[in-house]
Amino acid sequence: MLLPCVLLLLAAPGRAQSPQLSHAKIELIVEQSTAPAGKPLWVGLLFRLDPGWHIYWQNPGDSGQPPSVQWHVPPGYSIGAIRWPQPVRLISGTVVDYGYEGQPLLMAPVTAASVARARAMPRVSGDVKYIVCREMCIPGKAHLTLATPDASDQARWRELFEQARQQLPQPAPPGWKLSAESDKSQFILTVRGAPHVGGATFFPLDADHIDNASKQEFVPTANGFRLTMKKSDLLVKPVATLRGLIVLGAGRSFEISAPVVSR
Secondary structure (H helix, E strand, O other): OOOOEOOOOOOOOOOOOOOHHHOEEEEEEEOOOEOOOOOOEEEEEEEEEOOOOEEEEEEEEOOOOOOEEEEEOOOOEEEOOOEOOOOEEEEEOOEEEEEEOOOOEEEEEEEEOOHHHHOEOOOOEEEEEEEEEOOOEEEEEEEEEOOOOOHHHHHHHHHHHHHHHHOOOEEOOOOOEEEEEEOOOEEEEEEEOOOOOOOOEEEEOOOOOEOOOOOOEEEEEOOEEEEEEEEOOOOOOOOOEEEEEEEEEOOEEEEEEEEEEEO
């Protein structure tokens, strides 16, 4: 099910990002202009969203589309994949999406072929496409160029990167033992070796595996917990692996990949 969508294509050069009509302003920022030897430099797409409006996670849920960017860097440099912060569930009637409100920062590392080049930030720009939604969805686009920050910008941006890092999912702890069972209508995800927690939520990385709007049944066990999730009506093939995030609370999310057995 898709939300109503109004087509609006927006272009915004430099740091002045998209007009207010889009309900999102975007800025291309840098954590620091130089980096220690052997370390990547970090850039980020900083979204400033109007209250009540949102953008999407890499799996958007029932509707929408995640932001995408085509990077432009000088020869000898490359930019890695976006690091997606922990998302939230966005509920609108029977539609449940996964995404971000407020001021999300989507980070990406910049690396260079030579150590000498890696220490200084190159000229970076990007062509960004995104969808911002509330009761309606508005597609937008912007051409962004990395600006040279002044001292006040640099301190503020560095703090934003640190805050974003605290929301990045972590690898599942080595003590966790993950398994999943599948029957006709549901998945049962079991985590053994986890500390006692009061609740957990699974965010699927793959679309159309679970019914996003259905309640996930959380049951604590003697050495972990179990989550039971209704399958999506759109699921047509057996699932070999459940991939996604286990979220235990704000800033406590873990990447998991659990093999699925049928029962």
